[in-house]
Amino acid sequence: MDKHATAGKTGIEQGLQLCTICGNYSRQIDNPETCPVCFNDIAQRKNNSLQKTWALLITSMVFIIPANLYPITYLLKNNILYPDTIFSGIISLINSDMLGIALIVFVASIAVPIFKIAALAVIALSVQLHWNLSPKKQLWAFGFVEWIGKWSILDLFVISIMVAVFDKGHLLSVYPGVAATSFTVVVITTLFAANSFDTRLIWDAQTHE
Incomplete structure (x- = not known):
């Protein structure tokens, strides 16, 4: 991923999600609901x-x-x-x-x-x-x-x-x-x-x- 292209962009704008359990980053397009490492439910932001x-x-x-x-x-x-x-x-x-x-x-x-x-x-x-x-x-x-x-x-x-x-x-x-x-x-x-x-x-x- 080009660092210059993503500079100043949020995780949502880059299509990234962070697992709050294991800290792993994953792309939303790959699996939007489950962390591929620990299989915890994830989302781009906490709901409500x-x-x-x-x-x-x-x-x-x-x-x-x-x-x-x-x-x-x-x-x-x-x-x-x-x-x-x-x-x-x-x-x-x-x-x-x-x-x-x-x-x-x-x-x-x-x-x-x-x-x-x-x-x-x-x-x-x-x-x-x-x-x-x-x-x-x-x-x-x-x-x-x-x-x-x-x-x-x-x-x-x-x-x-x-x-x-x-x-x-x-x-x-x-x-x-x-x-x-x-x-x-x-x-x-x-x-x-x-x-x-x-x-x-x-x-x-x-x-x-």
Whole structure:
């Protein structure tokens, strides 16, 4: 294949398909549905990738509101129930001279989810509206979202640490609140949103302006 003739062309324009399982390239005209190496089902692009990404992103946008506004835990101490939102929990940790843990909770529970949603939304809008954004920077941002998504569950470990720190003399019981479920939905939907997005659409958008 002439490298000069294919320079600047997308895989679709060259009739190529990439198997996401074994990484093998094959020409669409040879076998459009099955990888000739591992026999996995393949397509030039993930089916309905952008629609699935938006559906999951909108779900995460909806659930991130109760995740931050409603109590994530209820602390029962001396027969008195103390509700704690993520933000009030951070303030309590700061007041208890636990600035390090407070910073971890803030990053894992507030900064990271908002960043992931915002970054994925910008990338999806860029593809849908053909914005003139750098594909390399979008891919870098997407890679960072995928990497940081692996640490999203960190907040649950932080809650465990908080329980261990404050549970003295068996005077404290901890119960999950509405925000705990909402936060879990945000974590799961953002992970699936990143997984469902086909990064090759970024290059397609640049070549079809």
